[in-house]
Amino acid sequence: MQKIFILLLLPLFLQAQKSKDSFTPEEVRADMAFLKKRFEKIHPGMYYYMSKEEYNKKYDSLYNTINQPLSYLETFRVLSRLVTNVKDGHTNLRYDKKRFNKKNAKFVPFYLRKIDKNYYLALNYSADSTIIRGAEVLAFNDEPVEQLIQKLKVFVSSDNGNEHSKDYYTVSAFPTYYKRYFGEVDSIKISYRLPKNDSVFNKKVACQTNSEILKIDKKRYKNLSRPNLSLKIMDSVNHIAKLDITTFSMSGKFLDVSEQKFKRVLRARFKTIKQLKVEHLIVDFRANGGGFIPNVSRLLKYLSPKPFTLVDTVAFKKKAYFAIFKPYYFGPPVTMWLGFMKRDGEFMYRVNKRNDRHKPEKALAYRGKTYFITDPGCYSATTFTINLAKDLGIPEKIIGQQVGGATWGSFAVNWQDFKLPNTKYIVHTPLMKINHNLPNKVNKDFFVKPDYEVNRNREELLKNNTSVIDFTVEMIRQSKALRER
Template structure:
């Protein structure tokens, strides 16, 4: 009986802790110290973009600013600044799952897009269909939209604090970032202006769980769907096709750990490309946040005219060794030590010196011209692909600046550790992966654009795609010029 009571009180105390609403100064400071200590031990990008002195200055400022107990969201916003200050797009702070059930929590039911200096509804997932796509948002709960977005951008992690990426995620993932700033709401009041209307309206919209938002948005915006690895002929006369790659992941079933379905579908698409005698292939990477790294090589072998290597070096901090290779794995810890024998500045490295095993596909290799469409949502495996391709002289890059750095990224394997008091989850990459770019074609920190094409209001209203229209028109004009 005594054991049962002990277990009962342990469970009760855990539940009370999980639902705790206010944290003392000491508790928040303890979580800050834990976060910094874990980052310095595990994170391969700690002090890579942000100097140690600058980070410590921010840390001390936030530490000393806490003079009274903080609510759950106040603590999140303090600690969140220490996460975004690492300036790495793969590093983020998450709520405790016990507090916010992802399927049940209510979100603001719409998404935004910035065009020039204004913000518009891009997707309305609410029950009210009268707030149509293209409506200009002026304020939410009487807070001017520009001030609101600036708050949300502070909580967005991005490589070297990429301002375009921070703007992109704050608007394209607006419901999630609004929740992080203001918590769960039953409804929000939106002040807006309908397309081509001067009148200002105000309406209250009920917040909804994600399944409900998806249900309404899927019904209204069927034409906006971009199936991953979808292929369509854009212009049969000029032999122009477009391949949508919305992510570098596609599992056929739960045991398809190697993403072999992606490999099969991709091969089928390039078989179709060959059969249809495509001469100009547009690959739409917009909004592709990455995925499974081996799928990069699976794509590039159809595009590259010569053998290629993806990774130059790969390394991790010594302190992360047993976070990558758990002691109970038995054999992997030993294999990891043998594979990463070079050591420097607290890192263990693996360097690729030999010729690549990635060879062009002799049967389905694409011989025509390639065009990559981009936006700030292109990150991780996507920017990896384009940087290697561009360095190999493959394709033209058209659209908006990408979100990921040219040199590589902190990625590969992850550690999700929990802070002791707030229970926030810190998502942390463990590997530093440097791209193999022997020709160093890319000059900037982010991938160089061949043509910058920004999104516009007409595109938002009509769902035309300005960057696709630009690319197709450019191809047609070049073919006409070649005939003259």
């Protein structure tokens, strides 16, 4: 009898599962209202970059266009606009994990790079190795690349709508955003031109899983990797070295919650820097999206000539208090109230009064000249580092491209992932506002801009080199030669 009952209910269950592929206007609108209300309650950056009046206009306009059922992906595009219009790079919308985050999910096997107004192949993870790095990409599935990129930008959140950052992530993470717009596909047609060849080639290639991509990467692009905290001598005669910091996260095994591995490896690198008597240290931050904030101070202790403090103020909305300090945590919900006694409207906050909390390293302090290399992929803990270092007068020059994160600080530290009731999308939301400690106030731009702008070019794609490193090394050589005359 029980088996018969289950069989009778099975069609209804399958129909319910199938209905999740689309949503009624009422369901979409309900999720829009839920999302906006939750942002207003807990998001510390709601209406910080976009005024309430402007956001409401965009919200109402979008709300009024929902008058027929939308597919799963169409709904995702609509709700993504409400998220990206907060204009915070730490805030994003994600698929329901059960649907699209499968281990065997397939991705478009191409990574791009925009140079001037054209798009070129930076990495090819398809089985067809004849589509070479440096090929000019014209279209995917007969849709011009530029038109396609503009579509995908709807998913990219950036601080204050930073267009450099939006371009950077849309292009560099093309497979991810393509999947968010079109869903998972088995194959894709690419139209391209090879270097020094006017002929247009069209090929249809299979999409790849992450494991397949990693296997090809190890074989095809092993020379392009930049291991985190790797140190390389660029010019032994002029004592020039380069330290790659591709992330501010590096934890060891056995519950390394405080990331002691980063601390150990970093110390080993500066020990080598001292032994080699490096006079000019290039710190390459490109594509570093951030990481563990205590690692910021760990790096700056080797570079700063004087004591410093990381944070000026930390704030959060009063209504987010128990989202940060969970009621079931014994102690913090009570004690942390005393740590944030100051009030400013709907915010609770605290101020760091000391400006010398972190002391410079003594034995391995680096006192040579330092140069930072940046791009729009520099964000979060990385822009934290760059802004503090610039205020402390550490980098001799900053070379490359404008960074992705704001100078003043960011919305970060603590997070909440909440699920929308109907669509089940996951919304990733920061809960705290953190202001950098910048007592010298030398950072006048909203986003740190380089002293020398050096953009990437097609030649480096063809030769597997890097123009910004070459520029920096040559700049150091010339400045040293000029001083020695």
